[in-house]
Amino acid sequence: MPWSIRSRIIVFSGATSALLLTATAVWQPPAMAGVLGGTALSMLLAWLACGWITASLDRLRRGIRHIMATRDSTDPVPRPGAQDVPPRGEIVHALxxxxxxxxxxxxxRRSVTTAIIDASxxxxxxxxxxxxxxxxxxxxxxxxGLEAGSTLHWDDLLVPQERAGVRDAWQHAVSRRVPYRALQHIEHGRGREVRAIAVSSWPVMLGRTFRGFVGAIEDVTARESAESERRHLLEIFDASSDFFAQLDARGNLIYLNPAGRRRAGLGAAAPLAGHSYADFHPPETMRRLAEEILPHAGRHGMWLGETTMLGGGAPFAASEMIIAHHDDSGRIERFSAVIRDISADKANADAVARSxxxxxxLADAIPGLVAYIDRDEVYRFVNLSYERGFGVGRGEVIGKTLHAFLGDAEYRDIAMHVRLALQGERVVFERARMRNGVKHYVESTYLPQRDGSGSVVGFHAVLSDITERKREEERLLRASLTDHLTGLLNRAGFESTAEAAIRAARATGNTLAxxxxxxxxxxxxxDTHGHAAGDLxxxxxxxxxxAALRAGDEAARxxxxxxxxxxxxxxAEQDALLFAAKVxxxxxxxxxxxxGEARLGASVGVAVLRGDDDLASLLRRADDNLYRAKAAGRGRASAGDTLQAAAR
Incomplete structure (x- = not known):
């Protein structure tokens, strides 16, 4: 009789008594049906699992071939060497x-693959x-930003100027059953923030039957913004009279701005392949680069100093900043160089002043507050934004110590960060400061400055106003802890506040109710007036x-x-009952x-904190006392054994 395993193996006994495993029966129900009826995630990674699954099926196929090659069940006389082969029933059972x-x-394996996709x-x-x-x-x-059950679709979110073109492109992909890839811009959330979304989809074919598409989207807003900033930066480099260059880790030139090309005698379209940094430095500078400058930049991220360069065949003095860029593993993948010809500056004080x-x-054009403080904690430079931020002229800052300018309290707040920066650490921290009676939040970044020997000679302070971001964070936190109807605390806000109040009461010995x-x-x-009246x-x-409570008390719904x-x-408990009577x-x-009007009443349960109480037990006792007040006729307060009479 035929054998079957979970409706996936079919064994036929015929004239040849051959064992046949149908690939369709083995594969199609668990895989194809799962793909067509499962999630888009499973379909996208089906090809990943295919090789994994096929490897297991190959093991079974090799076993079947070995069995069939070992003994032919149609031959009544066993072939030589097959005497020890077990009967076919045992073979089928083992198989x-x-x-x-x-x-x-x-x-x-399929479940693991699906879980991996769901975590993406x-x-x-x-x-x-x-x-x-x-x-x-x-x-x-x-x-x-589409919520479950929303009547909006993805194309409703497209920015107006892209909507028609994107819809046409998508319909073309659907009608032609071809892959669809695009960068689209959508308006996200109530604030209608424009975000860049990368879309990639692929048609699903079952044999020759087109079943639709599966696809993935990715928010690439930050990437697009970074690319835009990179383009703007390149525009600045292209317009600058300074020389900007970028090199790979071996020193081969991969970018040189127009000013650098002119000085090097390279045409605007001349290829950079074959040119290295050695083409623009004399041998003694190259030795210094190899032995001092590049190792320092690799260790500390940047080197700044003076070098000698070649331009038009003649050497000239240059101010050079070398920046080392590291990959995620910490290896240097490229260098950037900002170069300025200072030969005239060395001979002319006026040129130095102009420089x-x-x-x-440039520093004054930066919106952030920038200052340079030397190793003695004395201000040596502040930009225009720094002056405006503190409401003083730079003459009132330069030459003063941080302590003298900021005062005792503010200096204490940053003293630890200053010490770390002067020890060579990059420091980033946030703090609040008052300005014109208004609290502002500032993110401060301290970048150590080193001399040619690597010693820290001071640090750059970059301050950014993050007040709006912090206020938004606080607003969102308040919203999560506040009842939207009454403006009182919600349950989560109440529990957080109550936990803090219980800790404070235990620390001070005060009584809490x-x-x-x-x-x-x-x-x-x-029921009578409707829910709008109920909300009112x-x-x-x-x-x-x-109004019935004191200014420092907290109420919640x-x-x-x-x-x-x-x-x-x-x-005492009696004090709490007095407030309950007011309620x-x-x-x-x-x-x-x-x-018209509505006449109601209120029942109040009172619980006073005891030595071993936590919030849960305090709430439980207050709830029990509330039901005692209701059972006694409503319109009154109960503190357990003490029951306040109903209001008249």
């Missing part, structure tokens, strides 16, 4: 066990044969709750008609509505 194990292994930061999508998106992953939604003025103009408040008969307001009542009660409050500095009285007052 069944082996193949079953292989299928389990394949399933495990790329956004994946799948479309049907008409090009309609039918499946996306979370990364896709995060990149596009300093040029450098100052927690009020748990529930509006009585609130459901009737929603909740807002008004939130205001009344805050947990949701629905449940409120809570934290009272610090209570002397009950506040709820007893009529609530004006657009049509």
């Amino acid at each position: 069944t066990v082996e193949f079953d194990a292989l299928l389990d292994e394949l399933e495990t 930061p790329l956004g994946y999508f799948r479309t049907d044969a008409q090009g309609r998106t039918v499946s996306v992953n979370e990364a896709y939604r995060r990149i596009t 300093e003025a040029t450098l100052r103009a 927690l009020l748990f408040v529930d509006l009585d008969h609130f459901k009737a307001v929603n 009542v909740l807002k008004v009660f939130g205001e009344r709750l805050c 947990f949701g629905g008609d449940e409120f809570a409050a934290i009272l610090e500095g209570m002397r 009950v009285e506040a709820a007893r007052q009529p609530f004006p509505l657009p049509e």
Whole structure:
């Protein structure tokens, strides 16, 4: 009789009694059906798993061929050497066990492959044969800003000037069933921030049947911005009278700006291949480069000093800055050089002054606050932004020490960072400072400056105003901790505040109380006047709750008609009950509505912090006391054994 394993192995017994494994039965149901009905991620990495899976199937194929070559089951007389071969039933059983194990292994590998895809930061999508998106992953939604259930589609997010062209290109790809790759710009989120999205998709063919596309998207906004900045920087280099060069790790020239080409006698279109840094330096400078300058730049990132260069066949004095660029493994992959001919400066003091003025103009054009402080912590340079940022002229800064200019308090805040910078470390930190009575946040970067011997002679301070970024972070934090309807703390904000209050109470020995408040008969307001009226009542009660408490107390709305409050500095349980009475009285007052008014009430559970209480136990006791107040007739407060009478 035929044998079968999980409906994937079919064994036929015929005239030749041959064992036949059908590749279609083995592969198609678990793989093809999974591809067509699974996620786009599985389809994208199916080719990765294919070689892995095929290797296991090859093992089985070799085993089958060995068995069939060893003994022909149709021959009643065993062939020489086949006496020890087991009966066919045992062979099939052994093969069944082996193949079953292989299928389990394949399933495990498929699951691992799928998990790897799901962890990818790329956004994946799948479309049907008409090009309609039918499946996306979370990364896709995060990149596009499309929420689950949104009626918008990806092409609705395109910036207006690209929309028609992109739609036409996509329809062309769908109709022709060809790959689609594009760089698109979308408007992301409520702020309509423009982001650059790289899209790549591939048609899915099952035999000759076109089933749609699978594809991936990537947010390349930062990359596009960096490329734009690089182009702008090259434009500056092209317009500069200084020489800008870039070399590979071996010193071969890979870029030279127009000013450098003119000085070197190279035409604007002349190829740089075959030219190295040695073409522009005399032998003694090349020795210095090899022995001192390049090793220093490799260790410290940059070397700045004077060298002798060749230009037009004649040597000239140059101010040269060599910057070493490292790859992720720390190896030098290229050098950048900024070169200025200072031969005239050495002979002419006026040229030196002009050079300093040029450098100052460049520094003054930088929006960040830039200063140079020497090893004695004395200001030697500040740019225009630094003057404006501190509201002083540079004459009031240059020559002063950091301590004298900033004052005791501010100097204490940065003293540790200054010491690290003067020890040769690059330092980045954030701090808040007051300016015209307003708090501003500043990100400071200290870059050590070394002389030709590698000794630290001072540091450059670059200060950037990050106030807007910090305020946005604070706004988002507040939003995550605040109830959107009443403006009070939400449950998460309340728990965070309460935990801090409990720690403070234990540290100071003060008493802390927690009020748990529930509006009585609130459901009737929603049922009679509608949810808009209910929301109005909740807002008004939130205001009344805050008014009934002290300035330092915290109030929260947990949701629905449940409120809570934290009272610090209570002397006794009776003090907390007095505040609870105010809350009950506040709820007893009529609530004006657009049509008429609503009369409610409130029940309050009171819990005072005990020595072994945590927040959970404090909340639990307040909740229990709240139900005692409700059971006693509502419109009153309960602290356990103590029950306050209902308000009249």
